[in-house]
Amino acid sequence: MSLTRQDVxxxxxxxxxxxDDDQLDRMTDHxxxxxxxxxxxxxxxxxxxxxxxxxxxxxxALAEDEPRPGLTREAALGNAPKSDEEYFRVPAxxxx
Amino acid sequence: MSIIxxxxxEQLALLQSREITxxxxxxxxxxxxxxxxxxxxxxxxxxxxxxxxxxxxxxxxREAGESLGKLAGxxxxxxxxxxxxxxxxTCGSKMLENFVPPYNATVVEKxxxxxxxxxxxxxxxxxxxxxxxxxxxxxPTQNPWDTSRIxxxxxxxxxxxxxxxxxxxxxxTDTGGSIRQPAALCGCVxxxxxxxxxxxxxxxxxxxxxDQIGPLARxxxxxxxxxxxxxxxxxxxxxxxDTPVPPYSETVHQPLQxxxxxxVEQHFGKGIDPEIEGAVKQAIATYQSLGATIKNLEMPHADxxxxxxxxxxxCEASSNLARYDGAHYGYRADQAxxxxxxxxDGSDEGPLVRMYRKTRSxxxxxxxxxxxxxxxxxxxxxxxxxxxxxxxxxxxxxxxDYDNAFEQVDLIIGPVTANPAFVKGEKTSDPMTMYxxxxxxxxxxxxxxxxxxxxCGLTKNGLPIGLQLQAxxxxxxxxxxxAQMFQHATDFHLRRPELL
Numbered sequence: 166m167s168l169t170r171q172d173v174x175x176x177x178x179x180x181x182x183x184x185d186d187d188q189l190d191r192m193t194d195h196x197x198x199x200x201x202x203x204x205x206x207x208x209x210x211x212x213x214x215x216x217x218x219x220x221x222x223x224x225x226a227l228a229e230d231e232p233r234p235g236l237t238r239e240a241a242l243g244n245a246p247k248s249d250e251e252y253f254r255v256p257a258x259x260x261x
Numbered sequence: 262m263s264i265i266x267x268x269x270x271e272q273l274a275l276l277q278s279r280e281i282t283x284x285x286x287x288x289x290x291x292x293x294x295x296x297x298x299x300x301x302x303x304x305x306x307x308x309x310x311x312x313x314x315x316x317x318x319x320x321x322x323r324e325a326g327e328s329l330g331k332l333a334g335x336x337x338x339x340x341x342x343x344x345x346x347x348x349x350x351t352c353g354s355k356m357l358e359n360f361v362p363p364y365n366a367t368v369v370e371k372x373x374x375x376x377x378x379x380x381x382x383x384x385x386x387x388x389x390x391x392x393x394x395x396x397x398x399x400x401p402t403q404n405p406w407d408t409s410r411i412x413x414x415x416x417x418x419x420x421x422x423x424x425x426x427x428x429x430x431x432x433x434t435d436t437g438g439s440i441r442q443p444a445a446l447c448g449c450v451x452x453x454x455x456x457x458x459x460x461x462x463x464x465x466x467x468x469x470x471x472d473q474i475g476p477l478a479r480x481x482x483x484x485x486x487x488x489x490x491x492x493x494x495x496x497x498x499x500x501x502x503d504t505p506v507p508p509y510s511e512t513v514h515q516p517l518q519x520x521x522x523x524x525v526e527q528h529f530g531k532g533i534d535p536e537i538e539g540a541v542k543q544a545i546a547t548y549q550s551l552g553a554t555i556k557n558l559e560m561p562h563a564d565x566x567x568x569x570x571x572x573x574x575x576c577e578a579s580s581n582l583a584r585y586d587g588a589h590y591g592y593r594a595d596q597a598x599x600x601x602x603x604x605x606d607g608s609d610e611g612p613l614v615r616m617y618r619k620t621r622s623x624x625x626x627x628x629x630x631x632x633x634x635x636x637x638x639x640x641x642x643x644x645x646x647x648x649x650x651x652x653x654x655x656x657x658x659x660x661x662d663y664d665n666a667f668e669q670v671d672l673i674i675g676p677v678t679a680n681p682a683f684v685k686g687e688k689t690s691d692p693m694t695m696y697x698x699x700x701x702x703x704x705x706x707x708x709x710x711x712x713x714x715x716x717c718g719l720t721k722n723g724l725p726i727g728l729q730l731q732a733x734x735x736x737x738x739x740x741x742x743x744a745q746m747f748q749h750a751t752d753f754h755l756r757r758p759e760l761l
Contacts, residue, residue: 168638172638173634176634176637176638176641177618177634178618179637179641180579180621180633180634180637181583181586181614181617181618181621182618182621182622182625182630182633182634183615183618183619183621183622184622192630192631192634195631195692196631196634196635196638198692198693199571199631199635199692199693199696200635200638202567202568202571202693203568203571203572203648203652204568205565205568206565206568206569206572206651206652206655207647207651209562209565209655209658211651211654211655211658214654214655214657214658215654215657216650216653216654216656216657217653217654217656217657217660218470218653219470219500219709220456220457220470220660220707220708220709220734221456221457221500221502221709223457223499223500223502226499226500228496236363236364240363241363243361243363244359244360244361244363244589244590244591245588245589245590246587246588246590246591246592246593247593253588253589255587255588255613255616256596256599256612256613256616257611257612257613258611258613
């Protein structure tokens with residue numbers, strides 16, 4: 166499966182990134198090169214192998230359902246590029 | 262001999278016997294940073310005022326006879342990836358240029374409880390993605406042994422500040438080799454703990470199933486001292502494991518009897534620098550002279566480590582870095598520019614989506630964008646099975662190689678890198694050659710085992726060579742004791758760059 170410039174443009178939209186023409190060319194070249202390399206995994210037969218998402222066999226690490234102090238609203242909004250007293254402010258979602 | 266040429270363990274003894282004060286020690290390091298960091302660039306920010314205040318407080322507590330932590334009065338440098346309350350934490354990225362965390366990472370809390378003195382924040386590849394620290398959005402870091410060369414990465418600043426005597430201890434993080442590779446290239450010791458040994462709470466995430474925080478220092482003894490403080494269960498990190506922390510700093514001097522070391526044939530395959538191969542083989546001979554036995558190991562999937570890693574790590578990164586949306590914290594593209602851009606290309610994308618895209622394209626550097634793209638691609642519809650699921654299966658095979666190996670030997674011994682530190686700019690245009698820097702280190706992250714890098718020689722050109730030891734999960738004690746056996750028998754760790 167060979168990666169095209171159009172594929173890369175579509176992935177950029179999914180990844181919420183945006184490239185100009187030169188960047189798109191460079192990204193396509195690099196991704197083709199890397200994808201070709203990682204396709205080396207297809208040499209291996211993995212039919213009966215369980216996937217391993219994680220190095221540890223930890224399941225359902227549950228904590229007691231007890232309230233504990235969290236961030237204040239002021240602290241949580243403190244790093245926002247734009248906020249009012251209560252909310253994170255973003256550009257209009259449904260148009261102006 | 263200046264106080265900064267002593268090891269952290271020696272400095273701690275001098276602090277305890279009140280022959281020196283923490284203020285004097287901290288000032289000596291701040292002076293050294295002033296003197297040499299303009300040439301090295303290990304630090305992103307030096308926190309002189311707060312360091313001296315912390316040092317004075319430790320001195321006061323000691324004078325008053327109050328109880329003190331295990332690192333009381335020792336200066337330490339922190340990779341700029343651990344959240345510290347009310348202190349800027351940038352992760353080497355423009356995206357987080359103005360980010361001031363509202364809470365402390367657990368490791369930072371532990372350093373405060375241990376009464377360590379934080380000197381400042383060290384440079385790194387942006388979001389820990391890179392092997393040369395050239396991907397920092399702020400400035401590159403130079404290798405103290407040859408400032409035309411890279412220090413390794415992503416914890417390049419963490420290793421360079423140790424090599425140049427700008428800190429006795431430092432903290433790095435390792436996702437595919439980011440502690441061990443810079444430690445090797447800068448001639449210091451770096452430990453990547455077992456996955457789950459050190460809490461990741463407050464560590465800015467890159468690839469959550471691979472990231473670990475670990476210590477760097479000049480000697481194994483100092484590494485053990487710091488590791489003892491970092492390790493342990495944390496209820497704030499559900500992947501941290503509740504298993505007792507051995508007193509590493511006490512046991513580190515006990516040699517291991519009947520040590521069985523494994524050598525992996527592929528580690529000496531094509532591409533390894535003959536000087537590195539020679540130094541590592543010499544180190545193996547040193548262990549034999551100390552009574553160790555050597556066994557050749559089959560690790561048939563070792564050569565698939567990089568391919569597996571460069572699917573799994575970007576997939577996790579693309580998901581982790583989705584949080585940088587210009588809304589909650591970090592950089593946001595200028596609103597008027599977003600509107601102008603939309604008007605210009607007549608897109609019906611909407612101002613919110615375009616804000617996201619412009620923010621992320623301006624806030625992230627090119628390597629970070631490349632990894633987000635790779636991960637998004639590998640996880641996208643139609644490709645998930647061929648890439649991500651396949652990689653998870655090969656990860657299992659790599660883990661089984663390790664399980665089989667550790668049934669036969671105590672530790673795996675080999676090189677950290679195939680080549681010594683390369684010249685700046687040499688690999689920036691070709692991502693694949695940069696990725697191959699982690700050839701010998703990534704498999705430990707995939708399998709979740711522990712690894713350490715320690716100096717084992719210098720090339721003819723005076724560049725450090727690293728020796729890697731790897732141990733089964735939660736066998737850091739064995740790793741440190743074996744590494745100390747080597748440092749006890751050799752003096753490679755005492756060599757220093759002729760910097761200024």
